[in-house]
Amino acid sequence: MPYVPHTQADTEAMLSVIGVPSIDNLFREIPDNLKVAPGSLNLPPALDEHRLMAHLSEIAAKNLDCTKLVCFLGAGIYDRYIPSTVGAVISRGEFLTAYTPYQPEASQGYLQTIYEFQTMVSELYGMDLANASMYDGATSMAEAAIMSVGIKGKDKVVVSEAVHPHYRQVLATYCWSIGIHVETVPASSGVTTSWNADEASCIIVQYPNFFGCIEDLAAARAAADAAGALLIVVADPVACALLKSPGSYGADVVVGEGQPMGIAMGLGGPVVGLFACKKEFVRHIPGRIVGKTKELHGDRPGYVMTLRTREQDIRREKATSNICTNEALMALAATVYMIALGKNGMTTVATSSVRNTQYAISALSSAGFSVKFKGKVFGEFVISLPKNATEVRDAMLGEGFLAGLPLGAYYKGMDDDLLVAVTEIRTKEQIDAFVSALTEVTK
Amino acid sequence: MSRMQKMPEPELIFDRSRPGRIGCNVPRCDTPEVDVASAVGAVRDDLHLPEVSELDLLRHFTNLSHINYGIETGFYPLGSCTMKYNPKINEQTARLAGFANLHPMQPVATIPGALEILYGVQSMLIEITGFSTITLQPVAGAHGEMTCLMLIKAYHESRGEGNRTVVLVPDSAHGTNPASAARCGYSVKSIPTDAAGNTDLAALATALEEVGPNVAALMLTNPSTLGLFEPNIERICKMLHDAGGQVFCDGANMNAMVGTTRPGDHGFDCMHLNLHKTFSTPHGGGGPGCGAIGLQSHLEPFLPAPVIRMSEGKIIADEDRPQTIGRVAGFYGQFLMEVRAYTYLRAFGKEHMADISRYSVLNANYVRERLKDVLPPAHDRPCMHECILTAEKYKKEHGVRALDISKRLIDYGFHPPTNYFPLIVPECLMIEPTETETKETLDEFCDAMISICREAVEEPDLLHDAPSTRITGRLDETLAVKNLDVRWWPNQ
Numbered sequence: 034m035p036y037v038p039h040t041q042a043d044t045e046a047m048l049s050v051i052g053v054p055s056i057d058n059l060f061r062e063i064p065d066n067l068k069v070a071p072g073s074l075n076l077p078p079a080l081d082e083h084r085l086m087a088h089l090s091e092i093a094a095k096n097l098d099c100t101k102l103v104c105f106l107g108a109g110i111y112d113r114y115i116p117s118t119v120g121a122v123i124s125r126g127e128f129l130t131a132y133t134p135y136q137p138e139a140s141q142g143y144l145q146t147i148y149e150f151q152t153m154v155s156e157l158y159g160m161d162l163a164n165a166s167m168y169d170g171a172t173s174m175a176e177a178a179i180m181s182v183g184i185k186g187k188d189k190v191v192v193s194e195a196v197h198p199h200y201r202q203v204l205a206t207y208c209w210s211i212g213i214h215v216e217t218v219p220a221s222s223g224v225t226t227s228w229n230a231d232e233a234s235c236i237i238v239q240y241p242n243f244f245g246c247i248e249d250l251a252a253a254r255a256a257a258d259a260a261g262a263l264l265i266v267v268a269d270p271v272a273c274a275l276l277k278s279p280g281s282y283g284a285d286v287v288v289g290e291g292q293p294m295g296i297a298m299g300l301g302g303p304v305v306g307l308f309a310c311k312k313e314f315v316r317h318i319p320g321r322i323v324g325k326t327k328e329l330h331g332d333r334p335g336y337v338m339t340l341r342t343r344e345q346d347i348r349r350e351k352a353t354s355n356i357c358t359n360e361a362l363m364a365l366a367a368t369v370y371m372i373a374l375g376k377n378g379m380t381t382v383a384t385s386s387v388r389n390t391q392y393a394i395s396a397l398s399s400a401g402f403s404v405k406f407k408g409k410v411f412g413e414f415v416i417s418l419p420k421n422a423t424e425v426r427d428a429m430l431g432e433g434f435l436a437g438l439p440l441g442a443y444y445k446g447m448d449d450d451l452l453v454a455v456t457e458i459r460t461k462e463q464i465d466a467f468v469s470a471l472t473e474v475t476k
Numbered sequence: 477m478s479r480m481q482k483m484p485e486p487e488l489i490f491d492r493s494r495p496g497r498i499g500c501n502v503p504r505c506d507t508p509e510v511d512v513a514s515a516v517g518a519v520r521d522d523l524h525l526p527e528v529s530e531l532d533l534l535r536h537f538t539n540l541s542h543i544n545y546g547i548e549t550g551f552y553p554l555g556s557c558t559m560k561y562n563p564k565i566n567e568q569t570a571r572l573a574g575f576a577n578l579h580p581m582q583p584v585a586t587i588p589g590a591l592e593i594l595y596g597v598q599s600m601l602i603e604i605t606g607f608s609t610i611t612l613q614p615v616a617g618a619h620g621e622m623t624c625l626m627l628i629k630a631y632h633e634s635r636g637e638g639n640r641t642v643v644l645v646p647d648s649a650h651g652t653n654p655a656s657a658a659r660c661g662y663s664v665k666s667i668p669t670d671a672a673g674n675t676d677l678a679a680l681a682t683a684l685e686e687v688g689p690n691v692a693a694l695m696l697t698n699p700s701t702l703g704l705f706e707p708n709i710e711r712i713c714k715m716l717h718d719a720g721g722q723v724f725c726d727g728a729n730m731n732a733m734v735g736t737t738r739p740g741d742h743g744f745d746c747m748h749l750n751l752h753k754t755f756s757t758p759h760g761g762g763g764p765g766c767g768a769i770g771l772q773s774h775l776e777p778f779l780p781a782p783v784i785r786m787s788e789g790k791i792i793a794d795e796d797r798p799q800t801i802g803r804v805a806g807f808y809g810q811f812l813m814e815v816r817a818y819t820y821l822r823a824f825g826k827e828h829m830a831d832i833s834r835y836s837v838l839n840a841n842y843v844r845e846r847l848k849d850v851l852p853p854a855h856d857r858p859c860m861h862e863c864i865l866t867a868e869k870y871k872k873e874h875g876v877r878a879l880d881i882s883k884r885l886i887d888y889g890f891h892p893p894t895n896y897f898p899l900i901v902p903e904c905l906m907i908e909p910t911e912t913e914t915k916e917t918l919d920e921f922c923d924a925m926i927s928i929c930r931e932a933v934e935e936p937d938l939l940h941d942a943p944s945t946r947i948t949g950r951l952d953e954t955l956a957v958k959n960l961d962v963r964w965w966p967n968q
Contacts, residue, residue, distance in 0.1 A: 079825025093574025301807025
């Protein structure tokens with residue numbers, strides 16, 4: 034086994050230094066009835082590297098991935114352009130195989146990239162500051178809700194039903210566990226129009242929301258203010274390159290999924306949660322934060338993990354969260370993405386998404402399909418089909434399309450509704466073909 | 477080893493930005509232009525992101541990588557972190573288009589290969605841990621701990637025992653244990669460790685008596701964070717079960733057990749694994765983690781959905797789970813990390829799996845033995861996959877702390893061990909060499925440690941001022957808190 038480099042001579046020499054006759058002897062404190070003999074587990078046989086690659090390639094080929102299907106499915110994870118520099122940077126062993134930068138003097142490179150990540154996430158969201166990353170968008174939102182209860186002290190949180198259903202499921206799990214009451218308010222017109230925010234620590238709104246519609250954040254801010262609640266916005270960072278930022282509407286906390294920024298869809302993981310907030314909440318936030326400082330005995334600047342007394346390894350049960358390992362490498366991918374595209378590239382990607390989406394809406398409308406929610410949308414929208422959306426989605430696979438998300442499983446009375454995303458990498462030709470195929474399968 | 481004075485301070489990428497530059501070739505849009513404001517409403521004009529060339533971008537990150545230490549840079553003996561080699565083939569398999577380009581909400585019928593990977597990892601981990609079920613949805617170790625505690629909570633509630641609100645945690649535990657318990661609404665009671673380094677059984681019995689019917693669980697790390705196997709594990713599990721409590725195993729130290737002993741056989745009800753430690757998915761500078769959990773059958777009904785399982789000869793993603801705790805993460809968990817873990821597990825296979833525990837324990841005992849005269853082990857027993865040494869005498873006699881030794885080690889080209897953990901060992905140095913290091917590397921490391929201990933006596937300031945060979949000297953962490961600066965500002 035090449036990953037274990039010991040020669041027979043090494044093993045013997047080491048055992049003789051230790052002064053024991055065998056490796057088995059080192060395990061003498063484990064009761065015999067709890068041991069299994071080496072090689073006795075019922076596992077498949079070892080594969081050499083060549084066979085391993087062939088085996089994995091064969092399994093991978095069984096999937097219908099988005100190089101084989103044209104992807105019009107979004108719902109929080111998006112098929113977007115990934116610059117070639119992202120893979121080049123995150124494959125570097127100095128980053129890929131580093132541990133959490135607890136020893137700052139040996140980790141300045143990574144720490145600086147995290148400081149840059151925090152800056153750019155803050156910029157996109159229009160917030161004072163951001164942390165060093167969370168697991169994913171869903172858990173980031175749940176942590177924000179729990180943080181709001183810690184700040185406001187009221188054990189109710191209010192969430193719009195136009196927030197991603199999986200995010201709300203994660204919120205429900207986290208809140209059940211810690212004894213917080215979750216109330217869901219309707220968005221039957223596609224956007225949230227009223228908030229039952231009395232006695233709530235926060236209200237949670239998505240921007241653009243799960244249906245692709247752009248929520249009225251000014252109204253949400255007013256509702257939060259009237260109830261003395263925090264405003265938590267779940268925001269798509271790519272959309273935020275174009276739309277007015279959640280921060281400009283006075284959001285207290287902005288969270289989101291960072292996957293659209295240079296991270297492979299990968300069946301949804303690993304991705305990266307984003308978490309930004311106003312300065313006044315910095316001591317309440319979960320997870321790691323990197324800060325700039327200087328040498329103890331000199332003037333050179335440097336970066337360290339800071340405000341560590343919020344964290345679990347120091348504060349234990351009084352920590353702001355139990356999060357330890359986060360998603361550093363995925364945050365690095367997003368950092369490379371935000372720099373590679375920069376101000377103009379991110380604005381272009383967002384604008385192209387809007388153009389492609391508008392083109393798809395008008396082509397679908399011309400073909401006789403009806404867009405369910407008529408308001409302003411960013412890169413995604415709901416169409417009402419003449420028949421069951423799941424059947425249509427399945428039929429579209431045969432035409433080479435991942436057509437979107439049937440909404441019946443998540444919303445009552447929406448069995449014929451399909452959520453369609455059109456990112457910047459869809460072409461006019463693909464959109465035209467999509468509309469034709471959809472026309473065909475719904476005949 | 478003088479300071480690399482010539483090395484310039486790295487520039488922030490924002491300083492390199494010039495209006496109009498771009499660092500990639502953005503996809504061209506071929507649909508008609510639209511009036512953006514009428515489509516989306518008001519748009520922003522206040523976005524400040526860097527504008528740099530693609531080459532400048534690469535130089536920026538390449539230069540930063542040169543001032544960052546990884547396993548591929550050198551030996552990384554960080555205790556409790558299992559910094560083993562991350563094989564390159566794992567990176568290659570995880571990047572296969574058939575894995576990387578899957579959408580998590582695409583129909584399950586289109587991802588049979590992905591289910592095969594998930595089910596394959598689950599099956600191999602079931603055999604290795606001895607539990608009846610594995611779920612891969614938790615995305616990190618602490619997330620796995622929390623999920624286990626949620627399962628325990630749901631189990632007690634299902635039996636009408638929602639009054640079980642106290643979790644017992646040994647004083648040697650990782651900080652995530654009490655933090656995860658608190659996150660699940662539990663109160664935490666600390667259990668002391670005895671002089672031999674084991675769980676203090678008398679104190680445990682007293683605690684169980686005091687807490688009585690309110691005990692929910694014990695969270696035990698085995699091998700403990702002292703690097704010692706808990707010889708009374710079966711008895712401890714029985715004590716908890718007799719009191720109506722559950723026993724969770726913190727699996728951070730699974731590397732010591734792979735192929736040699738199975739926690740599912742020890743009496744534990746559930747455990748978490750860190751695939752990013754034991755099964756070699758890369759740490760990535762602090763994530764992605766990957767936190768599989770194993771459990772006995774009585775906890776199965778409460779698993780987060782979907783559950784990947786075999787049904788009538790076919791692998792399915794079962795969403796019909798009436799007693800589920802719900803989702804703990806957005807989708808299936810860290811799928812591309814599971815591809816890496818699958819690759820790693822299949823490379824070892826039946827024949828070699830036990831090599832992981834056997835050679836990691838050999839390496840740790842070798843380091844322990846070579847260093848015992850300069851840095852005494854905290855306990856006079858064979859260690860498992862890591863050894864815990866104390867630098868207390870250098871603090872008392874020469875004013876040199878474990879931290880100073882660690883920082884000096886950076887000057888010698890090594891990453892420091894974990895220090896000041898576990899909290900119960902004074903001036904603690906926790907060294908985990910893993911099975912992937914050669915004898916020569918361990919010898920070089922031990923020689924460096926011995927030399928540093930000599931310096932501690934003869935020239936203690938060399939240690940106090942360390943490191944002196946890096947891009948920065950020792951950094952002022954107090955100043956970072958006092959003058960909080962966590963981002964660059966556009967008008968800075």
